[in-house]
Every structure is written in structure tokens, then in C-alpha cells.
Amino acid sequence: MNRRIITALATVSVASSMLFAQGVNENQLAYQNVNTKNSAKNIILLIGDGMSTAQIATADAYLGSLDGKIYDQLSFEAFDHQGLTTTYSGSQLITDSAAAGTAIATGSKTYNGAISVDMNKNKLKSILAYAEDAGKATGIVTTTRVTHATPAVFISNNVDRDAENEIALDESDSGVDYLAGGGYRYFVGKNNKEGLKSKRTDDLDVVEMMAQDGYTTFISEDETSDFLNYNPKKGDKxxxxxxxxxxxxxIDDANQPTLAQMTEKGIDLLSMDDDGFFMMIEAGRIDHASHANDAVTAIDDTLAFNDAVQVAIDYYNTDPENTLIIVTGDHETGGLTLGFAGTYYDSAFATLSGQTISYESYSYNQFADYKASHTVNNCSLSDLESDVENYFGLTDLNDNERASLEAALKRSVAGEVIVGNTTQDYLLYGGYEPFVMEITHILNNRAGIGWTSYSHTAVPVATFAQGPGSEQINGVFDNTDLFNFMVNVLN
Ligand SMILES: [Zn+2]
Incomplete structure (x- = not known):
């Protein structure tokens, strides 16, 4: 199967230039009326946010390096059917997650920032709503806030992705049977009895409202073990x-369920429905780590995604005639690539295994404490060399690395805020904590990993499918076609 992917990668540039030469619409039409003889009772759609071929291949090379091999393979790379998916939005070549998610969920191109509304801001119906109409059980799982763009497009409509208070209300009313992820701040009321922090701007307690509608609720880290011990019964919400x-x-290993655990509980519950189920599972933070160019954190979230896909595969193996699995990304993030000018043809992915914490956790905890207790005049790299070694596995710093870390440390401690994207500083640190960014730059450089952006890119993503109707996933197609493919198999 590896050869298949390599061939697919080699054809990217040729195929995408053909796509634009012919005109995108003609190509899309060719896919609109694909008929499949196969229908599927269950659809499990898994989306890696910000996950393109490079994020997958980086995880492959990292896994391989741990075993002394050049390369390994994630579970879904062996699926029977694969293709490349274009991701441009209705307004821009480079999409955001809202427009990309809307394309997958509703089959319509829209502007960046739109939550399942079209270019004219009319509401669009999602594949999840069609599945509900067919009597199927439905579920949404994510590692982001459940009101964030990718989950939101399946169970709400809004002209603005940032209207998360409104999106939470839509979601509470969507009829979805299983909703799991983060972001209780838009659900708990301002004066909730647990004393949890709320960001609601009205007096509603959406958790209470959903409990009254029959939902069993598990809110905050404190209820993680209750959730893990909970045995769903048919018809539960x-x-x-x-x-x-x-x-x-x-990588930060919090007291929260893993994506695989949330996926497994959801499949346990939804698969009890006699009419079948539709479930969307998102690894939402491959994107965030890629924005910050933190390769190891992106890889670990990709591997956690792979574990969730494995749960879907295990279920598929119990009911292969009735279950379609689709794995895709919504766009690429960071302009990640395997190779860097400073390392020629060499790479050293095993170097990455020394990192034990995300850029985010280190910035907000250990490094924030250091900053709070030091000034530009008394901060010194020598205070932090043990952190650099213990949390990022970096030893034997050379003179250049030392100098750039020392300079970045002073800028961090001075509290410099980098505004706008026009300065060299933005290219260096992307608005993140300079000292922490410098650590990840050194790690990337040593491993032989390159990044071109702190935003998304327009590189096509890879899509993989297994099960009835999966033969539609073939060649180069647009993200809106994923909606058509799913509608086809649901009849
Ligand atoms: Zn993003």
C-alpha cells in the first residue's frame, strides 16, 4: 500500500494543474452523479484537522524511527480506496476549517468563517441531519471545543464561526444523540451549581436544558472517570x-478521555440503533500544533487520531457489509514538509522522541513561571538549559543555537508582542512565545523538518475509505464531493 501513496503523491502537481486547466466546475460535475450500487447503514467519518499527506508521512517517519526503520504506516493507509481532495473555499484558495467543514458536511462551497451557511448566508442542511431524517443515530466527537468550526458545521448554522454561544444553543437543539469533546464554557450557566467557569453571555444553562431533554451529562475533568465507567443503553443521549x-x-496526558475512548463509547451507544448511525470524529488539534510548528505535538495528536481510527476499524470488522469508514483532513496547516535546507538529504526523526510536553503547556506553565520571576537583566539561558533538555530532549547546543535561544529568551522576558505579519520577527516567531518557538525551530532543524507558514496552506489532503461505497473515493476530487459520496451510500 505504501507504493500507492507514493504514486498518489507524485501525481499531485500534475493532477491539480489539470484540474484548474479544465475548470473546476466540469470536474465537480463529473462527481455529482456518481452512482454506487453499494449502500451503507453506518458511516464513520474521521477528520484530522490540518492533516494533509505531510502530517501523515511525518507520523509514519517518526514511528519508523522509533523502531530503527525509515518508515512505518498508520492504520488507515491500508484502506482499499484512496484519493486526493482539493480544499479551496468559496472565497479563498486557502480555506479555514469552517468553510472546509461546511463543504464536507453540506456539499457547498462557502466563505471562510461560515458555519453551514452558503455564500449568501442561507442555511444549509448537513449530512448528519439527512442521517437523522433516515432514522439513524448520530454522534459528534472532537478534541476541540464542540462549538469550534469542524464539529459545529454538522449540528448548527451560523454566519460567524466565533458566535460560539449561539452555536452551543443550536447544538443543544440539533437532536444529536452523542456529543463529546471540550468547551463546557459555552454550555454551563453563569451561576452553575458546580461553580464551573462560564463564558455564556445570557442567563441560560445549556447543560441543564439538555439534561431536561433527556441527555446524560458528563461535565469537566472531574467526571472523566464517571464517563469511562458509564455503560450506554439503547436510546440514551x-x-x-x-x-x-x-x-x-x-502529549500532555491530561485527566480527560482520549479521542479513541470517546470514539469507542460513541460507537457502543450509536450502534444499538436498528437504523444504523452517522458519526463524525475530529482530531481537532493536529491543526493547532501545526499552526505553532510544533512537530512532536502534531505527531502525537496524529497518532491519537490513528488510535481512534483503529477503534472504527475494529467496529467495521464486526459489520463490514454495513459500515463505511472515511478518513480525511479538512486542509493542511503550517506548510509542513519532510526535509529542510540545513540537513540536505538527511533526516533524524528519532531526535523528536526527546520532547515530552507541548509548546503550549511549557509556555503556559514552566516558562510562564520563569518569566514572572525574572527581568531582561537577570534572565539567562543557563537557568533554562535543564528545561530544554528535560522537556525537549535538546543537548549539546552549538554556538548558533545558543545565541538564538539567548536572544529569543530576552525578547520573551521583555514581553515583546509581535503584531502583524510584515516583520522578520513574525517569520521567526509567528506571534507565539519567542523562546519556546526557538526551541521548536532547533528541534525541527535537527530532525530535518520544514514549515512555511503559521497559517493553513492550499495543499490537497489525502482521503482514505473502506467499506460499501468506498470505491467512489478514487483519484482527485473536491471536498464537496465527500458530501455527495456520503449521500450516495445513504441513498
Ligand atoms: Zn487552523
Missing amino acids: VLGLFGYSHLDYA
């Missing part, structure tokens, strides 16, 4: 929100 905002990165 579940709301699980295990963090104030996004769930923590896999």
Missing part, C-alpha cells in the same frame, strides 16, 4: 464536555 476550552494535547 449523551453530552460529555471534558475541558473548559479545547481538550489538552495527547
Whole structure:
């Protein structure tokens, strides 16, 4: 199967230039009326946010390096059918997650920032709503806030992705049977009895409202073990929100359910429905780590995603005639690539295994403490060399690395804020903590990993499918076609 992917990668540039030469619409039409003889009772759609071929291949090379090999393979790379998916939005070549998610969920191109509304701001119906109409059970799982763009497009409509208070209300009313992820802050009321911090701007308690509608609720890290011990019964409805905002990165190992655990509980519940089920599972933070160019954190979240896919595969193996699995990304983030000018043809992915914490956790905890207790005049790299070694595995710093770390440290401690994207400073640190960014730059450089952006890119993503109707996933197609493919198999 590896050869298949390599061939697919080699054809990217040729195929995408053909796509634009012919005109995108002609190509899309060719896919609109694909008929499949196969229908599927269950659809499990898994989306890696910000996950393109490079994020997958980086995880492959990292896994391989741990075993002394050049390369390994994630579970879904062996699926029977694969293709490349274009991701441009209705307004821009480079999409955001709202427009990309809307394309997948509704089959319509829209502007960046739109939550399942079209270019004219009319509401669009999602594949999840069609599945509900067909009597199927439905579920949404994510590692971000459940009101964040990718989960939101399946169970709400809004002209603005940032209207998360409104999106939470839509979601509470969507009829979804299983909703699990982070972001309780838009659900708990301002004066909730647990004393949890709320960001609601009205007097509603959406958790209470959903409980009254029959949802079993698990709110905050404190209820993680209750959730893990809970045995769903047929017809149950579940709301699980295990963090104030996004769930923590896999590498930081918080007291929250893993993506695989949330997936497994959801499949246990939804598969009891006689009419079948539709479930969307998102690894939402491969994107965030890629924005910050933190390769190891992105890889760990990709591996956690792979574990969730494995749960879907295990279920598929019990019911292969009735279950379609689709694995895709919504766009690429960071302009990640395997190779860097400073390392020629060499790479050293095993170097990455020394990192034990995300850039985010180190910035907000250990490094924030250091900053709070030091000034530009008394800060020194020598105070932090043990951190650099213990948390990032970096030893034997050379003179250049030392100098750039020392300079970045002074800028961090001075509290410099980098505004706008026009300065060299932005290219260096992207608005993140300079000292922590310098550590990840050194790690990337030593491993032989390159990044071109702190935003998304327009590189096509890879899509993989297994099960009835999966033969539609073939060649180069647009993200809107994923909606058509799913509608086809649901009849
Ligand atoms: Zn993003």
C-alpha cells in the first residue's frame, strides 16, 4: 500500500494543474452523479484537522524511527480506496476549517468563517441531519471545543464561526444523540451549581436544558472517570464536555478521555440503533500544533487520531457489509514538509522522541513561571538549559543555537508582542512565545523538518475509505464531493 501513496503523491502537481486547466466546475460535475450500487447503514467519518499527506508521512517517519526503520504506516493507509481532495473555499484558495467543514458536511462551497451557511448566508442542511431524517443515530466527537468550526458545521448554522454561544444553543437543539469533546464554557450557566467557569453571555444553562431533554451529562475533568465507567443503553443521549476550552494535547496526558475512548463509547451507544448511525470524529488539534510548528505535538495528536481510527476499524470488522469508514483532513496547516535546507538529504526523526510536553503547556506553565520571576537583566539561558533538555530532549547546543535561544529568551522576558505579519520577527516567531518557538525551530532543524507558514496552506489532503461505497473515493476530487459520496451510500 505504501507504493500507492507514493504514486498518489507524485501525481499531485500534475493532477491539480489539470484540474484548474479544465475548470473546476466540469470536474465537480463529473462527481455529482456518481452512482454506487453499494449502500451503507453506518458511516464513520474521521477528520484530522490540518492533516494533509505531510502530517501523515511525518507520523509514519517518526514511528519508523522509533523502531530503527525509515518508515512505518498508520492504520488507515491500508484502506482499499484512496484519493486526493482539493480544499479551496468559496472565497479563498486557502480555506479555514469552517468553510472546509461546511463543504464536507453540506456539499457547498462557502466563505471562510461560515458555519453551514452558503455564500449568501442561507442555511444549509448537513449530512448528519439527512442521517437523522433516515432514522439513524448520530454522534459528534472532537478534541476541540464542540462549538469550534469542524464539529459545529454538522449540528448548527451560523454566519460567524466565533458566535460560539449561539452555536452551543443550536447544538443543544440539533437532536444529536452523542456529543463529546471540550468547551463546557459555552454550555454551563453563569451561576452553575458546580461553580464551573462560564463564558455564556445570557442567563441560560445549556447543560441543564439538555439534561431536561433527556441527555446524560458528563461535565469537566472531574467526571472523566464517571464517563469511562458509564455503560450506554439503547436510546440514551449523551453530552460529555471534558475541558473548559479545547481538550489538552495527547502529549500532555491530561485527566480527560482520549479521542479513541470517546470514539469507542460513541460507537457502543450509536450502534444499538436498528437504523444504523452517522458519526463524525475530529482530531481537532493536529491543526493547532501545526499552526505553532510544533512537530512532536502534531505527531502525537496524529497518532491519537490513528488510535481512534483503529477503534472504527475494529467496529467495521464486526459489520463490514454495513459500515463505511472515511478518513480525511479538512486542509493542511503550517506548510509542513519532510526535509529542510540545513540537513540536505538527511533526516533524524528519532531526535523528536526527546520532547515530552507541548509548546503550549511549557509556555503556559514552566516558562510562564520563569518569566514572572525574572527581568531582561537577570534572565539567562543557563537557568533554562535543564528545561530544554528535560522537556525537549535538546543537548549539546552549538554556538548558533545558543545565541538564538539567548536572544529569543530576552525578547520573551521583555514581553515583546509581535503584531502583524510584515516583520522578520513574525517569520521567526509567528506571534507565539519567542523562546519556546526557538526551541521548536532547533528541534525541527535537527530532525530535518520544514514549515512555511503559521497559517493553513492550499495543499490537497489525502482521503482514505473502506467499506460499501468506498470505491467512489478514487483519484482527485473536491471536498464537496465527500458530501455527495456520503449521500450516495445513504441513498
Ligand atoms: Zn487552523
